[in-house]
Amino acid sequence: MSALLKLQGVHTHIGQYHILHGVDLEVPTGQVTMLLGRNGAGKTTTLRTIMGLWAASQGTVTFDGQPIAGKPTPDIAQRGIAYVPENMGIFSDLSVKENLLLAARNAGTAEQMDTQRLEWLFGLFPAVKKFWLYPAGKLSGGQKQMLAIARAMVEPRRLLLIDEPSKGLAPAIVQNLIEALRELKRTQTTVLLVEQNFAMAKALGDRVAVMDDGRVVHHGAMQALADDEDLQHRLLGLSLGAHQ
């Protein structure tokens, strides 16, 4: 399986702090790769470094065979990478429709949005259709996540980076989100998904990379980690049965 995205020996400094210490990571085409690890392990910094929001001080980032480290963020986005940050970047006062329109670079009105694509997104995220004319701020936490992901996908993308979509959501809502992302997975979109919720990771991941202290300390099949409670405990500090 070829890697759509590859990081080799990536170091990132934020000001005087040395945060990433040589990250090696491969994201295979058409699969969901989970990026796990304890708080502060460097997961968000890795996504931001891929997007060019932090500059890698050393190492290479290759997307579709082309080096992208050091390129400006709009250039990286233009190549087909979309980023859904943890705070989602939704405009609360604008309607769901307006939020989507803003993300559609080539559409000035809803009528100009690719209708087939819009229907596809409505199918994946029914809340987006249901609350089309509502202010986005009125949506629940789970619905906002779905809107944020729909925004990232309003134009065809080759790689989605999603940062902890389950954060702060009630378990029933997490379940809805898992269902929606399962649908997305069926479309073979390539996804790199940061998560702390192990149930979500198990439900969605094909591959997994685990970070600790600014490095990837484990990578492999998600199923192998899901089947190995000792390894989960060692890598993630999960107490047995927790987060399941």
Ligand SMILES: Nc1ncnc2c1ncn2[C@@H]1O[C@H](COP(=O)(O)OP(=O)(O)OP(=O)(O)O)[C@@H](O)[C@H]1O
């Ligand atoms: N803007 C910043 N300035 C200084 N240090 C930062 C900054 N952003 C992150 N860090 C530090 O970098 C380290 C990695 O943070 P990062 O957010 O990448 O971790 P994470 O694995 O995503 O964790 P979390 O799940 O808590 O978000 C942490 O020690 C954090 O305090």
